[in-house]
Amino acid sequence: MKNKLQRILAERKYDFLDELKDPQLWEVVPQDERKQVAMDLTMHGDEVLDEGNDALATELFDIAKQIAPDDSVIIHRQALAYASNNLHQGSLEISCSLLDQAAGLSPEDSDIWHTWGTVLIGLATLRQDPNILYEADQKFLKADSLATTPDTDLWWDWGFCWYEIGRQSGEAVDFHKALGKFKIADELGLDNEEFWNDYGNVLVELARLLGQYEILFEGIKRFEQAVACNPEYTEGWHNAGNCFQHLFEQTKDQSHFEKASECFEKASEIDEEDFLIWMQWGQLLATQGKFQHDPSLISEGIEKLEEAKYHAPDHPEVLSSLGEMFILLGVATENLDLLVEAERAIARSLELVSDDPNVWCLYGQCYSELGHYFDDEEYYLKALEKYHHGLSLDSKHPLLWYGLAMSYYAAGKLREDRGFIEKATRFYSRVLEFGDQHFAPFWHDWGQAFFKLAEMTLERSHVEAAIEKFRIAMNEMNTYELEPSLLYHYGCALHMLGEIDDETVHYEKAVQAFAKTLQLSPRFTKARRHLAVTLAHLGELLSDVDCFNKAIEQFHVAIHQDPEDEIAWNECGLAMLELAQLFYEPARPERSQNLYAQAENKLCQAVALGWAPALYNLACLHSLTHNYPAAIHYMERADSNGVLPDLEDLMHDEWLEDLRSTKQFQTFLSHMSTKQSESPE
Numbered sequence: 001m002k003n004k005l006q007r008i009l010a011e012r013k014y015d016f017l018d019e020l021k022d023p024q025l026w027e028v029v030p031q032d033e034r035k036q037v038a039m040d041l042t043m044h045g046d047e048v049l050d051e052g053n054d055a056l057a058t059e060l061f062d063i064a065k066q067i068a069p070d071d072s073v074i075i076h077r078q079a080l081a082y083a084s085n086n087l088h089q090g091s092l093e094i095s096c097s098l099l100d101q102a103a104g105l106s107p108e109d110s111d112i113w114h115t116w117g118t119v120l121i122g123l124a125t126l127r128q129d130p131n132i133l134y135e136a137d138q139k140f141l142k143a144d145s146l147a148t149t150p151d152t153d154l155w156w157d158w159g160f161c162w163y164e165i166g167r168q169s170g171e172a173v174d175f176h177k178a179l180g181k182f183k184i185a186d187e188l189g190l191d192n193e194e195f196w197n198d199y200g201n202v203l204v205e206l207a208r209l210l211g212q213y214e215i216l217f218e219g220i221k222r223f224e225q226a227v228a229c230n231p232e233y234t235e236g237w238h239n240a241g242n243c244f245q246h247l248f249e250q251t252k253d254q255s256h257f258e259k260a261s262e263c264f265e266k267a268s269e270i271d272e273e274d275f276l277i278w279m280q281w282g283q284l285l286a287t288q289g290k291f292q293h294d295p296s297l298i299s300e301g302i303e304k305l306e307e308a309k310y311h312a313p314d315h316p317e318v319l320s321s322l323g324e325m326f327i328l329l330g331v332a333t334e335n336l337d338l339l340v341e342a343e344r345a346i347a348r349s350l351e352l353v354s355d356d357p358n359v360w361c362l363y364g365q366c367y368s369e370l371g372h373y374f375d376d377e378e379y380y381l382k383a384l385e386k387y388h389h390g391l392s393l394d395s396k397h398p399l400l401w402y403g404l405a406m407s408y409y410a411a412g413k414l415r416e417d418r419g420f421i422e423k424a425t426r427f428y429s430r431v432l433e434f435g436d437q438h439f440a441p442f443w444h445d446w447g448q449a450f451f452k453l454a455e456m457t458l459e460r461s462h463v464e465a466a467i468e469k470f471r472i473a474m475n476e477m478n479t480y481e482l483e484p485s486l487l488y489h490y491g492c493a494l495h496m497l498g499e500i501d502d503e504t505v506h507y508e509k510a511v512q513a514f515a516k517t518l519q520l521s522p523r524f525t526k527a528r529r530h531l532a533v534t535l536a537h538l539g540e541l542l543s544d545v546d547c548f549n550k551a552i553e554q555f556h557v558a559i560h561q562d563p564e565d566e567i568a569w570n571e572c573g574l575a576m577l578e579l580a581q582l583f584y585e586p587a588r589p590e591r592s593q594n595l596y597a598q599a600e601n602k603l604c605q606a607v608a609l610g611w612a613p614a615l616y617n618l619a620c621l622h623s624l625t626h627n628y629p630a631a632i633h634y635m636e637r638a639d640s641n642g643v644l645p646d647l648e649d650l651m652h653d654e655w656l657e658d659l660r661s662t663k664q665f666q667t668f669l670s671h672m673s674t675k676q677s678e679s680p681e
Contacts, residue, residue: 038068039077046081057081072106075099076115083119092123110151113143118157121164130168136161155185156195163202166209175206193233196226200239213250216243237267238277245284257288278308279318286325289332298329319349320359323366331369339373342366357397360390364403371410380411398435401427402442409449418456424449425465443473444486451493460500466493484521487513491527495534507538528558529568536575539582548579566609570617573602577621577655596625612641623659631656632664639672647672 045060061078068074079098085091099116106112117139124132140158147154159181166174182199200222207215220243226236241263248256264281271277282304289297302325308318323346330338346363353359364386371379387404390397405427412420428446447469454462470490474482491513498506514531517524532554539547555572558565576599580592600621606614619634638644647669650656659665 034068035071035074038064038071038074041067042074042077042081045078046084049081049085070105072102072109072112075102075105076109076112079115079119083115083122087126089123089126092119092126095119096123108146110143110146110148110154113139113146114151114154114157117143117161121157121161124164130165133161133165133168137165150188152185152188152190155181155188156190156192156198159185159202160198163198163205166202166205170209172206172209175202175209178202179206191225191229193226193229193236196222196229197233197236197239200226200236200243204239204243213247216247219243232270234267234271234274234277237263237270238274238280241267241277241284242280245280245287248284249287252291257284260284273311275308275312275315275318278304278311279321282308282325283321286328290328293332295329295332298325298332301325302329314348314352316349316353316356316359319345319352320356320362323349324362327362327366327369331372334373336373339366339370343370355393357390357394357400360386360393361397361400361403364390364400364407368403368407368410371407375414377411377414380407380414383407384411396434398431401430401434402445405431405449406445409445409452413452416456418453421449421453421456425453440473440476440483440486443469443476444483444489447473447493448489451489451496454493454496458500460497463493463497463500467497482516482520484517484524484527487517487520488524488527488530491517491530491534495530495537498534498537502541504538504541507534507541510534511538523561525558525562525565525568528554528561529565529571532558532568532575533571536571536578539575540578543582545579545582548575548582551575552579564609566606566611566614569602569609570606570611570614573599573606573614573621574617576602577617577624581624593625596621612638612643615641616643616645619659620653620655623656626658628659628662628664631659632668635668 041060041064045057045064048060049057061081064074064078075098079095079102082091082095082098096116096119099112099119102112103109103116117136120132120136120139124130124136137158140154140161143151143154144158159178162174162178162181166172166178179199179202182195182202185195186199200219203215203219203222207213207219220240223236223240223243227233227240230236241260244256244260244263247253248260261281261284264277264284267274267277268281282301284301285304286298286301289295289299289301302322305318305322305325308315309322312318323342323344326338326342326345329335330342343363343366346359346366349359350356350363364383367379367383367386371377371383384404384407387400387407390400391404394400405424408420408427409424411417412424425446428442428449431442447466450462450466450469453459454466467490470486470493473486474490477483477486491510494506494510494513498504498510511531511534514527514534517527518531521527532551535547535551535554538544539551552572552575555568555575558568559572562568576595580595580599583595584592600618603614603618603621607618615634615638619631619638622628622631622634635644644650645653650669651660656665
């Protein structure tokens with residue numbers, strides 16, 4: 001009989017299988033031979049099941065069970081055959097049914113309960129039903145209670161079950177239960193690359209859940225043990241690289257970057273077609289390039305992502321990552337072509353997956369950068385559309401609110417739209433509702449929005465809000481990380497508060513902020529100019545010659561660094577005018593006259609460079625030096641250039657006091673009044 005069966009199976013003449021279904025045929029066959037025939041049928045059924053012939057496999061399995069109806073080993077083996085097709089829910093359900101039968105026949109067989117637990121894990125994954133995982137846990141518990149010898153694979157699978165429970169529940173206690181099982185398997189001597197990889201994955205998930213990234217080092221140890229077992233085990237190298245990448249992003253530690261890069265390089269050498277490795281390697285390099293302001297590293301990252309795209313040309317995450325890197329490099333190198341490439345890549349990614357709020361956020365960022373490049377509010381308005389669409393998909397996405405706030409601010413600055421700036425300040429607060437933003441650029445950006453609002457309204461509360469945000473930003477940085485631009489904006493806000501309150505303490509703090517800015521960036525000309533202006537205002541408030549001298553010294557350095565800075569020329573002239581007034585002594589006019597001459601030179605240079613407001617300052621200078629025809633001349637030029645103050649200010653400006661008593665001024669005033677009455681409202 002056995003030989004005949006072997007011929008049937010070898011020649012695949014399945015028509016003869018009906019002969020095997022006759023119960024009378026097997027009455028005279030010894031039990032051992034029955035079991036062997038049933039096992040042969042089962043093994044062949046496994047083969048045809050793998051080939052996709054489910055109907056024949058079912059027939060073979062049924063015949064095997066008829067031949068040996070009470071043999072749990074046969075039924076267990078059939079369950080394993082169905083379990084191997086773990087991507088098909090129906091196969092796993094059949095496997096569970098068979099295991100139920102096998103357990104009924106041999107309830108003391110630990111292996112059956114163990115297999116049942118592993119099959120239930122697969123079924124729970126397909127059904128997305130955590131309750132099935134708890135059922136699996138009970139099967140493993142039963143298997144352990146029946147095991148006569150320690151079973152390392154049982155503890156491994158049991159630990160994996162609790163790992164899956166933890167991923168479903170998000171509870172740290174479940175991951176700790178998983179770790180307990182893995183630890184027992186480790187103590188029992190299990191040394192297998194896939195075991196160590198699973199062990200490491202549990203630790204990684206726990207680290208992310210608790211925000212305790214030091215746990216990642218434990219995960220890395222397990223991945224290192226995996227590749228020690230098998231140096232060609234790609235997944236171990238890949239996962240170790242992911243851990244080092246996370247550590248690098250958290251700490252900016254160069255050693256973590258280097259180790260992550262080494263791991264990704266090793267993984268790519270083993271499996272050069274795995275696009276995920278290339279993608280994450282590219283993201284790592286680009287992140288380092290962003291941190292170090294190094295376009296060459298971003299370019300390297302793009303090369304890796306292009307390799308990922310070669311292996312997965314239409315993978316949405318690869319395309320969106322490429323888009324992000326194109327934005328980074330385009331901004332760093334001011335390359336419009338890269339920004340255009342970014343827009344194409346992101347748009348293609350959204351054609352493939354249109355409901356990913358992260359990609360819509362990236363799309364908004366791309367248009368925002370185009371707006372910055374062209375200084376065109378239309379691009380910012382397009383960015384706002386993208387951010388709003390992203391928020392329609394996820395209204396609690398902090399980065400979408402952040403992008404929305406920044407785009408409203410940028411568009412508001414361009415159009416001098418107070419409403420847009422006010423929206424920006426509100427939307428920054430929404431970011432905090434949905435994410436704990438402990439990073440300095442966020443607070444810096446928020447502070448700039450309040451400062452712009454303060455410039456528009458001159459309201460003290462807005463200046464105070466800006467200063468508060470700038471201080472939080474500085475607290476989020478250590479001394480070595482302080483950004484010169486942050487200190488500069490902080491100084492500008494303090495200077496404005498000094499103007500509003502007329503208090504020296506604010507000016508003194510502003511001087512300190514600008515001085516620190518220049519320590520970090522000596523060629524930050526705008527900061528030097530603001531330092532000089534602040535010193536001049538402090539000198540005016542305190543009638544302090546030393547402050548004026550320091551201010552003029554700083555103006556000279558600023559002008560030397562940027563001879564085209566018309567504002568510095570103008571402000572230097574004003575400081576000299578102030579100092580001339582402070583020095584003025586009727587008995588010794590020489591000192592003041594020399595300063596007036598220098599001031600005139602500076603103001604004329606400002607006019608030559610196109611700074612029209614200097615025309616009015618020249619009018620004031622000539623009023624102070626009693627050159628009234630020249631004063632009126634510059635008043636008229638200021639008027640024609642649209643930079644003349646209104647009549648009320650003209651009547652109260654102390655520097656025009658002597659000029660106002662002249663006939664020339666009365667004539668000019670009459671002319672101005674007539675002009676205003678004739679102009680349409």
